[in-house]
Amino acid sequence: MGKIVIDPVSRIEGHLKVEAVVDDGEVKEAKSAGMLFRGLELIMRDRDPRDAQRITQRICGVCPTSHSIAATLNLDSAFGIADKIPDNGRIIRNLILGAAHIADHILHFYHLVALDYVDVAKLAKYEGNNPALNSIKDFIVRGELGPFVPRYEGDYRLPDNVNEQAIAHYVAAFDMRRKSQAMLSLFGGKMPHNMGIIPGGVASVPAVDNMTSFLWRLKELQEFIDNVYLPDVLAVAQVYSDYLEIGCGCGKLLAYGSYELDGKEADLTKRKRLFKPGTTSTDLKFGDFKPDKIAEEVKHSWYADSISGKHPSRGDVIPDEEKSGAYSWLKSPRYDGMVFEVGPLARIMVNYVGGNTMVKNLVDSTLSQVNLKPAAMFSTMGRNLARALETKLIADSMVDWILQLKPGEPAYVSYELPEEAMGMGLVGAARGALGHWIEIKEGKIANYQVITPSTWNISPMDDKNQPGPLEQAITGTKIRDEANPFEIVRIVRSFDPCLACSVHLLSSKGRDLGKFKVC
Amino acid sequence: MKGSDIKEYPAVWLQAAGCTGCSVSLLNVINPSIKNLLVDQVIPGHHINLRFHPTVMAGAGAPAIDIMVDTSQKKKGGYILIVEGAIPTAKNGIHGVVGERDGKPVTMLSWVEELAKDALAVIALGSCAAFGGIPAAYPNPTECRSVGEVLQTKGINTPLVNIPGCPPHPDWFVGTVASILLTGLPGPEDIDEHRRPKAFFGQTIHENCPRRAYYDENKFAKKFGDPGCNYELGCRGPITHADCPVRLWNDKTNWCVGCGATCIGCTEPGFFDISPLYEKFSEAALPEEV
Numbered sequence: 001m002g003k004i005v006i007d008p009v010s011r012i013e014g015h016l017k018v019e020a021v022v023d024d025g026e027v028k029e030a031k032s033a034g035m036l037f038r039g040l041e042l043i044m045r046d047r048d049p050r051d052a053q054r055i056t057q058r059i060c061g062v063c064p065t066s067h068s069i070a071a072t073l074n075l076d077s078a079f080g081i082a083d084k085i086p087d088n089g090r091i092i093r094n095l096i097l098g099a100a101h102i103a104d105h106i107l108h109f110y111h112l113v114a115l116d117y118v119d120v121a122k123l124a125k126y127e128g129n130n131p132a133l134n135s136i137k138d139f140i141v142r143g144e145l146g147p148f149v150p151r152y153e154g155d156y157r158l159p160d161n162v163n164e165q166a167i168a169h170y171v172a173a174f175d176m177r178r179k180s181q182a183m184l185s186l187f188g189g190k191m192p193h194n195m196g197i198i199p200g201g202v203a204s205v206p207a208v209d210n211m212t213s214f215l216w217r218l219k220e221l222q223e224f225i226d227n228v229y230l231p232d233v234l235a236v237a238q239v240y241s242d243y244l245e246i247g248c249g250c251g252k253l254l255a256y257g258s259y260e261l262d263g264k265e266a267d268l269t270k271r272k273r274l275f276k277p278g279t280t281s282t283d284l285k286f287g288d289f290k291p292d293k294i295a296e297e298v299k300h301s302w303y304a305d306s307i308s309g310k311h312p313s314r315g316d317v318i319p320d321e322e323k324s325g326a327y328s329w330l331k332s333p334r335y336d337g338m339v340f341e342v343g344p345l346a347r348i349m350v351n352y353v354g355g356n357t358m359v360k361n362l363v364d365s366t367l368s369q370v371n372l373k374p375a376a377m378f379s380t381m382g383r384n385l386a387r388a389l390e391t392k393l394i395a396d397s398m399v400d401w402i403l404q405l406k407p408g409e410p411a412y413v414s415y416e417l418p419e420e421a422m423g424m425g426l427v428g429a430a431r432g433a434l435g436h437w438i439e440i441k442e443g444k445i446a447n448y449q450v451i452t453p454s455t456w457n458i459s460p461m462d463d464k465n466q467p468g469p470l471e472q473a474i475t476g477t478k479i480r481d482e483a484n485p486f487e488i489v490r491i492v493r494s495f496d497p498c499l500a501c502s503v504h505l506l507s508s509k510g511r512d513l514g515k516f517k518v519c
Numbered sequence: 520m521k522g523s524d525i526k527e528y529p530a531v532w533l534q535a536a537g538c539t540g541c542s543v544s545l546l547n548v549i550n551p552s553i554k555n556l557l558v559d560q561v562i563p564g565h566h567i568n569l570r571f572h573p574t575v576m577a578g579a580g581a582p583a584i585d586i587m588v589d590t591s592q593k594k595k596g597g598y599i600l601i602v603e604g605a606i607p608t609a610k611n612g613i614h615g616v617v618g619e620r621d622g623k624p625v626t627m628l629s630w631v632e633e634l635a636k637d638a639l640a641v642i643a644l645g646s647c648a649a650f651g652g653i654p655a656a657y658p659n660p661t662e663c664r665s666v667g668e669v670l671q672t673k674g675i676n677t678p679l680v681n682i683p684g685c686p687p688h689p690d691w692f693v694g695t696v697a698s699i700l701l702t703g704l705p706g707p708e709d710i711d712e713h714r715r716p717k718a719f720f721g722q723t724i725h726e727n728c729p730r731r732a733y734y735d736e737n738k739f740a741k742k743f744g745d746p747g748c749n750y751e752l753g754c755r756g757p758i759t760h761a762d763c764p765v766r767l768w769n770d771k772t773n774w775c776v777g778c779g780a781t782c783i784g785c786t787e788p789g790f791f792d793i794s795p796l797y798e799k800f801s802e803a804a805l806p807e808e809v
Binding site: 008009010011012013017036037038039040042043047048050051054055058059060061062064107111112115120132135136138139142144146147148149150151152171174175177178179181182184185186187188189190191192193194195196198200201202203204205319321329410411412414489 | 525527529536537538539540541542543544546547549552553554557558559566568569570571572573574575576577578579580582583584585586607610613614615616617618624652653654656657658659660661663685686742743744768769770772773774775776777778779780781783785791794795796797798
């Protein structure tokens with residue numbers, strides 16, 4: 001038995017902790033744990049329901065837009081206007097969310113993931129004439145290498161020319177994600193934390209100049225996605241092809257669906273969306289999605305056991321920092337009592353098996369380029385590839401949406417605030433299925449519950465002691481060099497976790513996450 | 520300029536109870552670009568050496584923690600500490616932890632104390648670090664405090680600059696850092712009573728708002744999308760100090776009121792407890808000079 005500690009895991013959002021027991025070079029047991037509790041659901045109580053959108057965006061500055069969509073879908077349903085949002089409002093919300101997803105996925109691959117595969121230090125020997133690369137070379141030669149060193153050493157395999165190109169793209173990608181957020185701000189006002197999305201629609205009426213500007217900004221991003229991002233993901237996947245098998249995880253996938261194509265259907269599970277909701281698994285069979293099957297368990301979380309097993313619409317938050325056997329601030333969301341992974345991989349594969357031709361055609365044509373079968377998608381690299389494929393599908397769809405806008409026509413509908421109501425908002429966030437639930441009493445928020453994608457993916461063991469998706473993905477992985485456990489961080493980052501965390505590999509004595517000790 | 524002529528300023532960026540939005544906002548900086556900030560000289564002869572940043576840095580785990588500790592011990596008085604997020608203080612800070620030492624988790628509270636003590640300056644970036652922000656909003660379940668409150672409680676006198684905003688505009692951060700490198704720490708005449716640089720927070724949104732003429736003529740929007748001043752929809756422009764209307768956000772593309780929304784007062788202390796956000800706030804809250 002060996003012990004490796006990785007704490008904190010960088011290049012993710014938030015505060016996470018994972019522990020794993022290693023024996024004979026293989027992970028025998030892994031635990032993941034969220035290490036920050038803010039109690040936002042407690043802060044929401046007794047406030048004006050409309051403020052939920054502004055507050056819940058602040059759950060995450062990397063993916064605030066998804067929260068603004070989930071919150072407004074939630075409020076629209078509670079206010080009884082889910083089928084009354086003007087088409088302009090529905091479409092502009094889609095455009096804002098799409099711009100956020102493009103920025104997010106580019107950021108994820110180039111700035112959060114790439115440094116696990118690309119060797120920046122190698123540029124010390126660069127002899128070409130790319131000014132960006134030469135400025136990085138100068139920086140390396142000066143010897144103050146933060147933030148690129150320290151890092152894990154060893155398993156950097158890209159050939160020099162591919163490596164150099166990837167670093168040039170790392171720099172270019174900074175501009176691209178920034179430009180996508182600027183595109184978003186045309187309708188969203190600013191990013192992070194857009195201001196445009198509000199209950200009832202969006203805050204402004206579309207104008208021709210903004211639509212045109214959006215379209216041409218989008219075209220530049222499409223060129224980058226098609227000619228740089230997608231090819232880079234495939235190039236890295238081919239060199240690191242063992243990661244098409246490493247990190248499969250629980251093998252069961254869940255998607256809520258996203259991008260509203262129909263403004264007249266109030267029921268989110270029946271509404272026509274670009275990505276449909278559903279489940280699938282390594283057997284590649286499609287299953288219907290029923291929101292009633294979601295429940296959150298807390299046996300291993302720092303919350304009172306009395307709140308375990310509840311549907312989020314009846315969920316609660318009662319912290320218990322001293323609870324024996326608990327090791328995370330995350331709850332364990334389960335679907336029909338089973339462990340499900342969420343994320344772009346789930347969205348792509350659910351739609352692949354669910355008869356979405358647009359998705360199926362792109363997945364098949366891409367996989368055939370590199371001689372892979374759909375089974376390869378259930379892997380570390382498959383998650384990164386699904387994210388890139390989804391980025392292309394969203395960007396291409398956005399072109400049509402812009403042209404559907406009607407300049408000068410309303411994008412917002414007025415509403416009455418209800419005294420008593422329940423609501424639900426489900427959306428496919430950048431990192432996966434995101435749900436918001438609200439209960440309004442006496443015109444105020446009586447209860448507000450959020451289940452984020454990373455709560456699904458990074459969840460601790462549940463009431464039946466089933467490990468969460470990330471824990472399952474790490475368990476069984478062979479670690480080549482325990483001092484440089486690339487395998488663990490590559491798996492973790494393929495989930496694009498959205499919480500600050502730390503990863504530990506425990507000793508055989510292990511399980512010391514169970515008792516929290518403050519330094 | 521040769522490497523030896525370049526002055527290196529080590530920087531440690533600690534994320535506490537926040538959402539990483541301040542970091543993402545910094546990535547949106549245009550001139551200089553984020554690449555310029557990370558590897559080039561932000562001002563000729565001056566390079567910010569960002570040694571620890573959870574979202575950007577290559578390293579993870581113990582080596583990353585080591586470099587943070589190493590910076591505070593070997594560069595005493597010479598490094599800049601940037602804090603993003605509020606500091607949970609309930610139960611000795613148990614609700615927020617970053618990394619471990621000697622097998623024990625280290626709270627954000629103890630990191631701030633340890634790192635702030637010997638820093639050249641502390642920048643509390645974003646409204647959570649500057650004023651407590653959302654995690655400190657009522658009922659403040661984890662007793663979150665601003666960096667300033669923590670430093671005061673611990674008796675730490677390191678110079679502190681608050682750059683609020685949810686998120687802060689990247690220019691506010693870069694401008695403040697550049698100003699420190701060029702002319703030294705801001706004097707009392709450069710910052711307001713909330714320790715905000717007057718260069719960016721010296722005027723209210725209302726003073727520079729392109730919809731101000733509507734306000735002066737009593738033309739108010741009754742619902743979103745209407746022409747008119749958004750005051751009756753809840754706009755906090757009259758009581759919010761920041762230069763958003765003239766600086767603009769995201770490649771100078773737009774800003775909150777520009778997209779038809781209201782200013783929600785995100786650069787002010789008490790942000791999010793001056794609620795509900797979609798109701799006109801009381802006249803009594805208006806500052807006298809407006």
